Amino acid sequence: MTGRGWFGRQRRDRVAENVPEGFATKCAGCGQIIFARDLERSLKVCPKCGYHHRLTAIERLEITVDEDSFEEMDANLVSRDPLDFPDYKDKLARANDTSTSSEAVVTGRATIEGRPLIIGVADFGFMGGSMGSVVGEKIARAMERGLRERVPVIMFSASGGARMQEGLLSLMQMAKTSAAAGKLDRGGVPYVVVLTDPTTGGVYASYACLGDLILAEPGAIVGFAGRRVGNQELGGRLPDNFQTSEFQLEHGMVDRIVPRKEMRAALSSLISFFEEPPAPAPKPRRSTRKSGNPAEGVDGG
Amino acid sequence: MADNAFDFEQVIAELEGLIIQLRSPQRRAEARDQGIDVDVEVARLDAELQRVMVQHYTNLSPWEKVQMARYKDRPYALDYIRSIFDEFMELSGDRMAGNDEAVVGGLARLDGEPVVVIAQQKARDLKERQRRNFGMAHAEGFRKALRLAKLAEKFHKPLISFVDTAGAAADLKAEEHGVSEAIARNLREFALLETPVVCVVIGEGGSGGALGVAVADRVLMLEHSIYSVISPEGCAAILWHDKAKGAEAAEALQLTAQNAKRFSLIDEVLPEPLGGAHRNPLEMAETLKAALIKHLGALKPLEIQEIVESRYKRMRCYGTWEERQA
Numbered sequence: 001m002t003g004r005g006w007f008g009r010q011r012r013d014r015v016a017e018n019v020p021e022g023f024a025t026k027c028a029g030c031g032q033i034i035f036a037r038d039l040e041r042s043l044k045v046c047p048k049c050g051y052h053h054r055l056t057a058i059e060r061l062e063i064t065v066d067e068d069s070f071e072e073m074d075a076n077l078v079s080r081d082p083l084d085f086p087d088y089k090d091k092l093a094r095a096n097d098t099s100t101s102s103e104a105v106v107t108g109r110a111t112i113e114g115r116p117l118i119i120g121v122a123d124f125g126f127m128g129g130s131m132g133s134v135v136g137e138k139i140a141r142a143m144e145r146g147l148r149e150r151v152p153v154i155m156f157s158a159s160g161g162a163r164m165q166e167g168l169l170s171l172m173q174m175a176k177t178s179a180a181a182g183k184l185d186r187g188g189v190p191y192v193v194v195l196t197d198p199t200t201g202g203v204y205a206s207y208a209c210l211g212d213l214i215l216a217e218p219g220a221i222v223g224f225a226g227r228r229v230g231n232q233e234l235g236g237r238l239p240d241n242f243q244t245s246e247f248q249l250e251h252g253m254v255d256r257i258v259p260r261k262e263m264r265a266a267l268s269s270l271i272s273f274f275e276e277p278p279a280p281a282p283k284p285r286r287s288t289r290k291s292g293n294p295a296e297g298v299d300g301g
Numbered sequence: 302m303a304d305n306a307f308d309f310e311q312v313i314a315e316l317e318g319l320i321i322q323l324r325s326p327q328r329r330a331e332a333r334d335q336g337i338d339v340d341v342e343v344a345r346l347d348a349e350l351q352r353v354m355v356q357h358y359t360n361l362s363p364w365e366k367v368q369m370a371r372y373k374d375r376p377y378a379l380d381y382i383r384s385i386f387d388e389f390m391e392l393s394g395d396r397m398a399g400n401d402e403a404v405v406g407g408l409a410r411l412d413g414e415p416v417v418v419i420a421q422q423k424a425r426d427l428k429e430r431q432r433r434n435f436g437m438a439h440a441e442g443f444r445k446a447l448r449l450a451k452l453a454e455k456f457h458k459p460l461i462s463f464v465d466t467a468g469a470a471a472d473l474k475a476e477e478h479g480v481s482e483a484i485a486r487n488l489r490e491f492a493l494l495e496t497p498v499v500c501v502v503i504g505e506g507g508s509g510g511a512l513g514v515a516v517a518d519r520v521l522m523l524e525h526s527i528y529s530v531i532s533p534e535g536c537a538a539i540l541w542h543d544k545a546k547g548a549e550a551a552e553a554l555q556l557t558a559q560n561a562k563r564f565s566l567i568d569e570v571l572p573e574p575l576g577g578a579h580r581n582p583l584e585m586a587e588t589l590k591a592a593l594i595k596h597l598g599a600l601k602p603l604e605i606q607e608i609v610e611s612r613y614k615r616m617r618c619y620g621t622w623e624e625r626q627a
Contacts, residue, residue: 133620225471
């Protein structure tokens with residue numbers, strides 16, 4: 001799991017000590033006090049430094065898809081504890097109590113500016129957005145639905161990686177989601193990934209790296225191993241923007257960095273580019289003969 | 302005699318030492334003078350050794366398996382490749398940026414039949430370890446594996462993949478060259494590859510770095526190999542902020558071959574020679590060769606579309622969850 005910010009953490013702790021809860025909050029980026037109302041209005045982007053605070057899946061959906069258009073799918077999938085892993089049941093219960101999402105990803109159908117799509121939004125607030133069996137299954141089903149209905153699939157990623165509490169079963173969700181992404185790829189259905197803070201480990205190394213198009217929010221932590229791990233191994237000799245959206249853009253892994261307030265419009269226009277042209281009106285048949293040519297009309301027309 | 306891999310092998314090493322001593326002409330003579338029948342005594346000790354070994358090696362703890370899987374004398378991929386295949390012609394490079402020697406690959410003949418081989422290769426001496434980055438592949442390694450997989454597909458040759466890695470490289474270069482993208486792409490492309498793929502975990506199956514060459518129609522594991530979502534040390538560091546609790550983490554992660562089979566994530570656990578593959582590498586290679594021939598033989602008569610479809614179905618079944626009624 002990765003650390004939260006990468007600058008100004010000490011300072012903000014001192015400043016924010018006496019702020020009543022709910023009225024104002026301190027920015028996780030610059031440490032300055034922001035009025036809660038202002039922060040809400042700016043989609044949780046700091047009006048002072050532009051830091052993009054994390055969103056819950058529900059908050060993300062609210063600012064991304066058309067009002068009342070979201071229909072959740074597979075919300076009834078619930079994690080088990082196949083390994084009887086220490087504290088896993090408690091952690092799941094706690095996540096269920098504190099998170100507004102039923103698991104670390106929420107999937108469903110929705111529209112953006114009237115355009116139908118399948119959308120999945122990872123929720124870092126639910127066990128670090130980690131991918132276990134339920135998360136993998138929901139994503140694979142979402143992609144399969146996108147393929148069946150031939151509507152674009154959009155995934156917002158936010159995860160520390162695979163959920164170690166389900167052991168190897170979690171690792172295999174990387175394979176499962178990537179295989180489903182492969183079907184989508186071969187089927188010619190657009191798949192768009194939006195990398196949000198943080199996207200690391202097995203999630204970045206699977207479905208989150210496989211979009212036809214990959215967008216990222218500014219300043220998000222995006223990388224393979226956690227930054228701490230990398231830093232240790234390299235004795236601190238790392239670029240300042242190591243494992244951020246900007247670093248990944250620089251190295252060719254991301255198409256565009258899109259600020260939060262422009263994301264909805266960006267997604268809408270991207271999708272519009274890939275809309276399949278309306279099927280041409282069927283040509284009037286020259287002959288109404290019930291053709292005897294077996295090479296045509298295998299469906300018996 | 303192999304030197305000690307682990308503490309619990311102390312007893313075994315002592316027994317082995319005793320037997321060797323008894324068999325020496327000098328001891329033989331001494332024993333005869335004392336009226337001891339050496340052959341009877343040796344037979345008794347041999348039986349005891351067998352008993353102790355069977356007891357130990359059939360009950361290795363997950364942590365002991367981790368040590369076994371990482372043991373320096375354990376045969377590595379090239380050791381098996383040399384004994385299993387009639388020929389092996391190594392091929393190099395990802396045709397993009399480099400030739401990552403953490404992954405070896407090439408053309409080989411299995412029982413006369415041409416196959417394409419990809420393998421994660423650890424090394425023993427320091428120089429070779431550095432050259433092979435301790436078996437931890439960068440993006441170039443995964444791309445080389447994919448290139449060879451595509452070669453296999455194009456010429457309708459089966460693909461055989463050997464897994465043995467602590468994980469993918471996680472340094473600056475790995476990140477700059479897109480190791481995540483390379484792994485992800487392999488997962489997607491191997492899933493849809495139109496040729497039969499058999500994979501065997503011979504030592505360490507470390508996380509995404511292992512999985513990046515392990516999507517297959519049949520996945521086999523050697524008896525004392527491991528396959529895990531995270532290293533036990535890494536898991537311990539996250540859970541208990543204590544890297545030293547690897548043994549507890551190994552237990553919790555259930556990273557043994559036997560557990561992978563229990564969760565239906567692999568097809569077969571291949572028995573190792575008593576005491577581990579390193580005690581009889583040739584016997585292990587024979588077992589492995591027979592298994593590869595068997596599994597490829599079973600795939601051979603199937604239509605390729607059927608193979609790809611069942612590979613997809615197999616991956617779709619991974620995992621366990623509850624579906625609550627609304």
